[in-house]
Amino acid sequence: xxxxxxxxxxxxxxxxxxxxGRLRDLLEELEQIYRPSASEGERHAAEWLVExxxxxxxxxxIEAEAAHGTYWWPLGIGAALxxxxxxxxxxxxxxLGAALxxVGAAGIADDFPPGKRRLRKPLPTRTTCNVVCExxxxxxxxxxxxxxxxxxxxxxxxxxxxxxxFADRLGLIEGQDTSPALMAPVVGGPILAALxxxxxRRLLAKLGIVLGIGTAAAMADIGRRKTVPGANDNGTGVVAxxxxxxxxxxxxxxxxxxxxxxxxxxxxxSEGIKAFGERHFPQLPRESxxxxxVDSIGSPHLLVLRxxxxxxxxxxxxxxxxxxDGLAEELGIWLYPNLRLHNGTDGLEPLAAGYETASLCxxxxxxxxxxxxxxxxxxxxxxxxxxxxxxxxVEAAVRRLGERWL
Numbered sequence: 329x330x331x332x333x334x335x336x337x338x339x340x341x342x343x344x345x346x347x348x349g350r351l352r353d354l355l356e357e358l359e360q361i362y363r364p365s366a367s368e369g370e371r372h373a374a375e376w377l378v379e380x381x382x383x384x385x386x387x388x389x390i391e392a393e394a395a396h397g398t399y400w401w402p403l404g405i406g407a408a409l410x411x412x413x414x415x416x417x418x419x420x421x422x423x424l425g426a427a428l429x430x431v432g433a434a435g436i437a438d439d440f441p442p443g444k445r446r447l448r449k450p451l452p453t454r455t456t457c458n459v460v461c462e463x464x465x466x467x468x469x470x471x472x473x474x475x476x477x478x479x480x481x482x483x484x485x486x487x488x489x490x491x492x493x494f495a496d497r498l499g500l501i502e503g504q505d506t507s508p509a510l511m512a513p514v515v516g517g518p519i520l521a522a523l524x525x526x527x528x529r530r531l532l533a534k535l536g537i538v539l540g541i542g543t544a545a546a547m548a549d550i551g552r553r554k555t556v557p558g559a560n561d562n563g564t565g566v567v568a569x570x571x572x573x574x575x576x577x578x579x580x581x582x583x584x585x586x587x588x589x590x591x592x593x594x595x596x597x598s599e600g601i602k603a604f605g606e607r608h609f610p611q612l613p614r615e616s617x618x619x620x621x622v623d624s625i626g627s628p629h630l631l632v633l634r635x636x637x638x639x640x641x642x643x644x645x646x647x648x649x650x651x652x653d654g655l656a657e658e659l660g661i662w663l664y665p666n667l668r669l670h671n672g673t674d675g676l677e678p679l680a681a682g683y684e685t686a687s688l689c690x691x692x693x694x695x696x697x698x699x700x701x702x703x704x705x706x707x708x709x710x711x712x713x714x715x716x717x718x719x720x721x722v723e724a725a726v727r728r729l730g731e732r733w734l
Contacts, residue, residue: 343659343723346571348712354380354567355707358478359557365479365593366397366454369555373478374457377566377590381461384574388461388588393603395456395593399439400482402448403514404547406436410518411540417525417533429522429536436515440638441598441672442680456592458600461569463576468585470733471612472726474572475601475621475674476565477594480558480705484550486510487701492694501694506668511638514543559707560690560698564626566590568719575723584730594674601674609681618648618729619685621675624697625718626710627690631664632656636672636687642679647734648686655724661717664691684734688721690714 361376363369374390381388396402413428435447459478495501500508521536523529557563569588576586591600632652635643656663675687690711692698699705 343720343727344575345716346719348716351567351571351712351715352707354570355559355563355710358563358566359559359707362555363478363480363558364397364482364555365596365599366395366456370479370592371455371457374459374590374592377459377478380570381573384570385577386461386463386573388459391458391460391604391607392455393458393592393600394453395596395599395603396448396451397454397456397593397596397599398551399597400547400551401451402439402445403436404544406432406439406447407514407517407540407543407547408432409435410521411537411544413518414521414524414533414537414540417521418530422525422528425525425533426522429518429525432518432540433515433522436518437639439597440511441602441676445597456600456603458592458604459590461573461588462585463573463588464580464585466585468583469616470583470729471585471587471617472729473587473589473612473617473619473678474569474722474726475589475591475619476569476623477562477591477600477674478566479592479595480555481561481595481701482550483553483556483701483703484546486546486550489699489702492696496694504695505666506641507670507695509639509670511670513539515639517543556701556703556705559705559710560626561624561700561705562594563707564624564710564715564718565622568622568625568715568722571719572723572726576726581727581730584726586726591674598672598674598677601677605677605681614682616733617683618734619675619678619683620722620725621673621685621687622718622722623673623687623689625688625690626712626715627692627698628711628714629664629691630661630714630718630721631667631689631691633673633675633687633689634666634668636669636676638670638672641668641670642676644679644686645684648684651725651728651734652686652688652721655728656721659717659720659724661721667691667695688718690718
């Protein structure tokens with residue numbers, strides 16, 4: 329078995345900086361596991377994680393949940409319905425066109441977290457595996473849930489690294505504090521088709537057809553591609569949980585229960601954390617539970633998201649942001665300021681459910697996660713200094729919340 333990690337000396341009262349060599353070793357092991365959402369590989373990764381928790385002296389369990397395991401099928405179906413609606417409108421079947429466009433748009437919008445995702449319910453389901461490691465007194469009055477995910481994403485041309493560089497050359501990134509609303513055209517196609525049908529305006533219907541076909545083609549491209557190694561997204565979050573487990577076993581925080589949660593099927597629109605919420609939110613009081621999502625912290629710059637959401641922007645609560653910002657300043661960790669995400673991390677589900685929540689992520693100078701959904705998302709390209717700082721910041725948050733609540 330791998331040797332126990334050493335830690336670097338720490339100043340009094342500050343979290344230890346984890347051994348970066350050990351973090352790299354763990355990440356290189358994990359990236360070798362081909363782990364699409366809700367797959368045997370994802371289960372293998374979950375079992376690997378349980379074993380690594382045991383090496384740290386912490387017990388963990390696997391909670392099996394039902395999941396569909398993709399997002400390209402429901403979005404592709406919704407987009408295709410929109411395209412069919414546009415075609416029906418052009419051919420004079422305006423009522424049918426409006427209905428198809430409306431159903432497609434509603435289904436797509438509802439499939440984005442934290443929606444109910446009814447469009448995927450008739451689709452085939454598989455098993456996804458959440459890994460849960462509980463530390464501290466089970467009857468503690470306050471709970472901190474640290475969330476990561478161990479599945480990896482499919483690639484696709486839409487994720488090509490040249491696209492952000494091209495956008496930067498056009499001046500579309502500088503000065504922006506919110507990522508592009510990439511899902512707006514996805515839902516926009518069926519909306520335009522429905523509007524074209526209702527108003528009789530053929531141009532709108534044609535635009536709906538073009539966007540619908542384009543979206544369906546993009547989703548087909550993603551679905552046919554392989555899963556990337558997922559070192560940064562989100563192997564870095566997984567190894568952060570392991571480092572935290574060891575630290576919290578060595579020096580248990582007082583007055584608080586800690587749940588280290590690694591979800592499956594995050595890359596299929598956060599199905600793992602949704603299932604965790606359906607199972608556990610009723611037993612986790614909102615007034616005494618804090619969620620902290622950790623995702624892609626191997627990018628050059630750490631950041632704490634100000635808000636996120638695919639269509640509607642969900643703002644993170646002020647007290648949670650002040651906690652994370654203040655601790656980062658105390659630790660001398662610079663955070664990329666004031667960024668919001670028109671997408672979703674596992675922090676979105678508890679945020680929408682009303683919990684005090686924060687989301688610790690990372691980005692490049694172009695304000696994107698490093699090597700996002702691309703085959704070069706390897707341990708050799710991870711910034712382990714950022715990972716170590718992220719782990720220190722999360723540990724500090726746990727200990728501060730144990731000392732005093734928000």
